[in-house]
Amino acid sequence: MRKTRGMSSTVLPSLRDRQKAETWLTLHQAAVASVLERGLDSATVETITARAGVSQRTFFNYFPSKEDAVLGLRTPVMDPALLEGFSFHRDVLGQVSRLLLAVALSAYEGVDQVRRRELTRQYPHLVHRMVERMNEAEDLVRSALTGLLAENPQWFAGMGEEDQPADVADVARIVVMTASIPLRFTVASGRYSPAAGLAPDDLAPALSLFHSVQRKLL
Incomplete structure (x- = not known):
């Protein structure tokens, strides 16, 4: 799904926000790569975090489940x-x-x-x-x-x-x-x-x- 058309200028994200976005993307990409390599059942949180180079605790700070990481899902928000x-x-x-x-x-x-x-x-x-x-x-x-x-x-x-x-x-x-x-x-x-x-x-x-x-x- 693409971004909403006609959006006005946006505020640049802070360094912390950029780092969080990079970690989120790294985990998502690691989850997808693990599934493609091992299959969904064998792609565990442990294998995903090892590939991403982060702790399992960090993983659960970003995703509530392996499935969310594989699909790249976030908790929806109401602006x-x-x-x-x-x-x-x-x-x-x-x-x-x-x-x-x-x-x-x-x-x-x-x-x-x-x-x-x-x-x-x-x-x-x-x-x-x-x-x-x-x-x-x-x-x-x-x-x-x-x-x-x-x-x-x-x-x-x-x-x-x-x-x-x-x-x-x-x-x-x-x-x-x-x-x-x-x-x-x-x-x-x-x-x-x-x-x-x-x-x-x-x-x-x-x-x-x-x-x-x-x-x-x-």
Whole structure:
């Protein structure tokens, strides 16, 4: 997945941040090399750290598991700046879908996407770990949306049963689940290239189709 288009100038990382990034990349590359050389089962944390020249304690400061190191996965994060300009007065589905993409990118970016896909094809159970990270990203977005909805109760007023109004957390959950459909559809489509990755504009065709289908269903 490629970086979000149209980003403004960024602050240069500190020496400590650069060193941490280099250690993270060294461990990831060592994990991939160990899997290619030995196979996933034989590529242990011990063999990975020996190849990387660091301690096992250092390994677990960067990755919670061998699978995360092999895939180059990070814990997803929610940048508060992503919520700036969010509005319930325009295309909520599109905004939440793009928010999901941005948070997912924080977990998936920075590695060879083609190699990652090759590894998941060779070891299908690795996909489970990627799904878990996506679920974590959805949890972050759902939590943020719950807060936004709590500040805008008029948006979901009248939802739910007459004697039991919809709960704000439930509304946030179903919105996020719905908004994940265009993202998953785009990734699964033939138009998606692991080498090129995804940017917010790439969701436009799926969002347009979703809106058209939704109008027919209602």
